[in-house]
Amino acid sequence: MKISPKYNASEIESKWYDYWMKNNYFHSEVDEREPYTIVIPPPNVTGVLHMGHMLNNTIQDVLIRRARLLGKNACWVPGTDHASIATEAKVVAKLKEEGINKNDLTREEFLNHAFEWKDKYGGIILEQLKKLGASCDWERTKFTMDDDMSEAVIKVFVDLYNKGLIYRGFRMVNWDPEAKTTLSDEEVIYEERQGNLYYLQYDIVGSDEKVTIATTRPETILGDSAICINPEDERFTHLKGKKAIVPLCNREIPIIEDSYVDVEFGTGCLKVTPAHDENDKVLGDKHNLEVIDIFNEDASLNSFGLHYEGKDRFVVRKEIAKELEEKGYLVKVEQHTNKVGTSERTKAVIEPRLSDQWFLKMEDLAKPAIEGVLGEDRDVKLYPRKFENTYRHWMENIRDWNISRQLWWGQQIPAFYYGDGKEDFVVAETKEKALELAKEKTSNANLQASDLRQDADVLDTWFSSWLWPMSVFDGIRNPENEEINYYYPTNDLVTGPDILFFWVARMIISGYEYKDTRPFENVYLTGLVRDKQRRKMSKSLGNSPDALKLIEEYGADGVRVGLLLSSAAGNDLLFDEALCQQGKGLGNKVWSAFYLTSLWEVSGEIEQPEHSKIAIEWYKTKLQKTLAEIEDHYSKYRLSDVIMSIYKLINDDFCGWLLEAVKPAYQQPIDKKTYDEVIAIFEDNLKVLHPFMPFITEEIWQLISERTAEEALIIAKYPEINEIKDSSIIEEFDFATSIISGIRTIRKEKNIAFKDAIELYVVNNENYTKSFDSVIKKLVNASEVNYVQEKVDGASFRVKSNEYFVPISADSINVEEEIKKITEELNYTEGFLKSVQKKLSNERFVNNAPEQVVATEKKKEADALAKIETLKASLASLG
RNA sequence: GGGCGAAUAGCUCAGUUGGUUCAGAGCACUUGGUUUACACCCAAGGGGUCGGGGGUUCGAAUCCCUCUUCGCCCA
Numbered sequence: 001m002k003i004s005p006k007y008n009a010s011e012i013e014s015k016w017y018d019y020w021m022k023n024n025y026f027h028s029e030v031d032e033r034e035p036y037t038i039v040i041p042p043p044n045v046t047g048v049l050h051m052g053h054m055l056n057n058t059i060q061d062v063l064i065r066r067a068r069l070l071g072k073n074a075c076w077v078p079g080t081d082h083a084s085i086a087t088e089a090k091v092v093a094k095l096k097e098e099g100i101n102k103n104d105l106t107r108e109e110f111l112n113h114a115f116e117w118k119d120k121y122g123g124i125i126l127e128q129l130k131k132l133g134a135s136c137d138w139e140r141t142k143f144t145m146d147d148d149m150s151e152a153v154i155k156v157f158v159d160l161y162n163k164g165l166i167y168r169g170f171r172m173v174n175w176d177p178e179a180k181t182t183l184s185d186e187e188v189i190y191e192e193r194q195g196n197l198y199y200l201q202y203d204i205v206g207s208d209e210k211v212t213i214a215t216t217r218p219e220t221i222l223g224d225s226a227i228c229i230n231p232e233d234e235r236f237t238h239l240k241g242k243k244a245i246v247p248l249c250n251r252e253i254p255i256i257e258d259s260y261v262d263v264e265f266g267t268g269c270l271k272v273t274p275a276h277d278e279n280d281k282v283l284g285d286k287h288n289l290e291v292i293d294i295f296n297e298d299a300s301l302n303s304f305g306l307h308y309e310g311k312d313r314f315v316v317r318k319e320i321a322k323e324l325e326e327k328g329y330l331v332k333v334e335q336h337t338n339k340v341g342t343s344e345r346t347k348a349v350i351e352p353r354l355s356d357q358w359f360l361k362m363e364d365l366a367k368p369a370i371e372g373v374l375g376e377d378r379d380v381k382l383y384p385r386k387f388e389n390t391y392r393h394w395m396e397n398i399r400d401w402n403i404s405r406q407l408w409w410g411q412q413i414p415a416f417y418y419g420d421g422k423e424d425f426v427v428a429e430t431k432e433k434a435l436e437l438a439k440e441k442t443s444n445a446n447l448q449a450s451d452l453r454q455d456a457d458v459l460d461t462w463f464s465s466w467l468w469p470m471s472v473f474d475g476i477r478n479p480e481n482e483e484i485n486y487y488y489p490t491n492d493l494v495t496g497p498d499i500l501f502f503w504v505a506r507m508i509i510s511g512y513e514y515k516d517t518r519p520f521e522n523v524y525l526t527g528l529v530r531d532k533q534r535r536k537m538s539k540s541l542g543n544s545p546d547a548l549k550l551i552e553e554y555g556a557d558g559v560r561v562g563l564l565l566s567s568a569a570g571n572d573l574l575f576d577e578a579l580c581q582q583g584k585g586l587g588n589k590v591w592s593a594f595y596l597t598s599l600w601e602v603s604g605e606i607e608q609p610e611h612s613k614i615a616i617e618w619y620k621t622k623l624q625k626t627l628a629e630i631e632d633h634y635s636k637y638r639l640s641d642v643i644m645s646i647y648k649l650i651n652d653d654f655c656g657w658l659l660e661a662v663k664p665a666y667q668q669p670i671d672k673k674t675y676d677e678v679i680a681i682f683e684d685n686l687k688v689l690h691p692f693m694p695f696i697t698e699e700i701w702q703l704i705s706e707r708t709a710e711e712a713l714i715i716a717k718y719p720e721i722n723e724i725k726d727s728s729i730i731e732e733f734d735f736a737t738s739i740i741s742g743i744r745t746i747r748k749e750k751n752i753a754f755k756d757a758i759e760l761y762v763v764n765n766e767n768y769t770k771s772f773d774s775v776i777k778k779l780v781n782a783s784e785v786n787y788v789q790e791k792v793d794g795a796s797f798r799v800k801s802n803e804y805f806v807p808i809s810a811d812s813i814n815v816e817e818e819i820k821k822i823t824e825e826l827n828y829t830e831g832f833l834k835s836v837q838k839k840l841s842n843e844r845f846v847n848n849a850p851e852q853v854v855a856t857e858k859k860k861e862a863d864a865l866a867k868i869e870t871l872k873a874s875l876a877s878l879g
Numbered sequence: 880g881g882g883c884g885a886a887u888a889g890c891u892c893a894g895u896u897g898g899u900u901c902a903g904a905g906c907a908c909u910u911g912g913u914u915u916a917c918a919c920c921c922a923a924g925g926g927g928u929c930g931g932g933g934g935u936u937c938g939a940a941u942c943c944c945u946c947u948u949c950g951c952c953c954a
Contacts, residue, residue, distance in 0.1 A: 574891065844938095
């Protein structure tokens with residue numbers, strides 16, 4: 001068959017993806033083989049592929065494809081996450097564009113819009129993953145709000161409630177006034193903001209005294225319920241037991257004492273606003289203070305805001321400062337930088353707010369998950385290990401998880417209220433069951449379903465994704481089903497360290513709680529993808545390349561290799577398109593090597609030449625050695641080292657040395673034995689490379705010979721890894737490459753064209769094998785390798801204590817230069833010898849160092865001495 | 880403010896229990912070359928006081944102390 005000298009990625013990639021799909025290679029079913037399972041970190045259902053996804057999913061695909069080649073039953077479960085806040089925000093924004101206000105819709109109407117949106121945009125990202133070559137079992141695609149997935153979530157909620165682990169609490173939460181919902185601590189991003197520190201004067205009841213406090217939020221004075229001083233602070237002793245008057249609203253508040261107050265900060269005197277600050281809430285509880293909430297849910301002021309009622313907090317901040325100034329309460333304003341919490345999704349400034357929320361008690365649940373990761377047997381292993389410390393710190397200081405969100409898009413909390421009392425509710429999986437429970441609890445048999453009102457809140461998105469590895473196999477609803485028993489626990493999880501706590505830790509927790517086992521054995525934490533200037537890739541900076549365009553330009557294979565070449569686990573990846581170029585370059589190299597073999601005319605008539613025989617023998621050993629190295633890298637999840645080893649194997653060893661050694665002369669046929677062996681080697685190379693470059697390897701595999709569907713590369717058998725009994729051939733070959741390099745250098749220095757054959761003379765002091773002479777002759781175009789006892793006139797070089805001579809015409813020999821070169825080499829070697837001998841003459845070294853270390857030093861000494869002797873002999877003959 | 884981690888070639892990083900895998904890789908750079916697979920190529924080469932200082936040791940990139948700089952997480 002005629003092979004194109006150029007490789008066309010985009011055409012070939014879609015061809016093979018279709019072929020793989022058609023033959024159902026990605027699909028997995030329970031069978032007797034060993035399972036290998038990965039669940040995808042479900043991307044947001046409305047998301048589009050970005051560089052982080054590319055990295056992440058390439059790694060997963062490499063692991064899955066490798067497992068498939070190793071004969072395991074590989075199952076990669078794909079899916080998407082409903083991403084409550086992010087998606088709801090997008091739907092609200094879209095409705096707004098259409099002139100529809102969310103608040104004018106019923107819950108059902110809104111959800112209809114949301115599902116419409118999801119059906120339209122959801123899953124785009126999964127289609128994009130296919131372009132990357134992701135070999136997911138698409139028949140298993142899941143969505144965190146599928147009916148069965150939601151059922152599992154509700155079941156778990158009810159179960160945890162019944163275990164007493166879920167409770168309702170009036171707590172200070174992070175309130176996003178824009179999305180009008182609670183955020184978990186992890187969804188709050190703290191930013192440094194330039195603000196003001198306002199110094200305000202409060203009058204003291206029954207005296208002319210005043211007290212000055214400093215605050216960054218003057219609008220909250222309307223919610224003040226105390227002034228607090230440090231009892232040790234002598235400046236304020238005279239205020240003890242007195243009362244102050246809040247400016248503008250003229251409320252009397254107590255002056256309390258607490259050592260919490262930092263005497264250094266501001267005036268050393270603090271206003272206490274329990275409704276609007278976490279620390280103040282603690283103080284308020286301790287001192288039994290009134291709680292005055294001055295905000296509406298959109299952070300505009302309510303009736304406690306007096307004449308500011310209805311105005312936004314930031315507007316009020318400016319206006320109230322002005323009013324306070326006019327009325328003489330404002331002493332001064334200082335510039336002040338403080339950290340402000342903002343919403344990860346809406347960017348709105350977070351308002352600490354007291355409200356009724358649902359919480360999950362974490363302390364006991366976390367214990368097995370701490371032991372699982374940090375215990376001695378490392379039941380769950382984190383790669384790289386440095387994340388274990390971070391994990392420990394978080395898990396040991398874990399706080400209860402606020403699982404309710406004031407949204408509609410998500411699983412509605414299955415709590416049903418039958419009255420107005422705080423405890424007038426029941427928790428059940430369905431309304432029917434709830435009614436039964438409510439009847440029991442109230443002893444009111446006449447209670448109707450219509451009397452029950454379900455909690456309006458939904459559950460935090462992570463409350464569904466923390467069950468992901470179990471729920472995708474229906475392991476919550478049917479805990480003993482065949483699939484969960486087979487595929488769970490899964491093997492590897494690949495994700496970013498930014499969701500170590502959001503997601504990974506919680507899956508570990510739920511795994512131990514519901515299956516009493518780890519959810520996965522290994523967690524590979526990738527780094528973040530950054531640009532060359534180390535900036536995070538983001539839409540707003542516009543520094544994120546279009547993933548699909550990259551694939552178009554470099555091919556999926558090229559992008560995959562480019563991404564992995566520089567991404568050691570846990571290290572940030574500084575993305576540079578040049579890396580994709582390198583990836584594409586490897587593809588071209590492989591293709592061109594294949595093209596070369598396709599040009600060969602094979603003859604059964606000729607014998608295998610010596611140089612081919614020995615080179616193939618060497619490569620086979622080298623391949624085994626590399627396979628072992630690769631295995632070691634895989635076991636440590638060092639995928640960038642794996643691909644680098646493969647890169648060197650194919651680029652240098654296979655193309656650079658082996659093919660050059662066996663390549664027949666122009667228009668000469670190749671012997672059949674060599675051809676067959678090279679093709680077999682090529683096939684092994686393709687298998688090793690397949691997980692990284694699935695498309696081009698399959699293409700070549702199928703072109704090498706006609707294959708049935710059962711013989712496709714994607715399901716081929718990975719090369720066997722055998723222990724190398726004798727690796728001396730590798731060292732001998734390395735010696736040969738040094739000789740070859742030496743001759744190439746001479747050719748370059750003396751301007752000898754490659755087509756002009758040279759003669760080579762050797763003084764074989766090392767007693768080095770002659771096995772590779774045929775290879776050397778071929779690769780340097782030497783007509784003869786002559787073994788001699790004495791120096792020969794011409795250019796020379798040395799490998800260890802062996803001397804090599806290439807006779808050249810007398811006028812191109814520069815004796816002075818030769819002398820200089822050899823003298824330099826001699827000086828270096830003598831210096832080296834000196835340092836070795838110094839060591840060896842140190843009695844303490846000889847007595848204390850291990851025998852082997854001393855032995856190697858002695859060997860160094862002997863080698864150096866031998867070399868010095870040859871160098872001196874050379875000098876003598878020259879001079 | 881608390882915790883964790885990092886600093887090695889121009890860049891990105893390896894370097895495991897102190898000693899032949901100890902100063903390495905890839906890229907970039909310089910020089911030369913079409914040699915009938917590949918210029919998306921090949922060959923040869925230059926380049927580092929292992930962040931600074933101190934200590935332990937026969938021996939330190941590696942262990943300890945200290946300083947400097949940077950990153951991440953949490954409050």
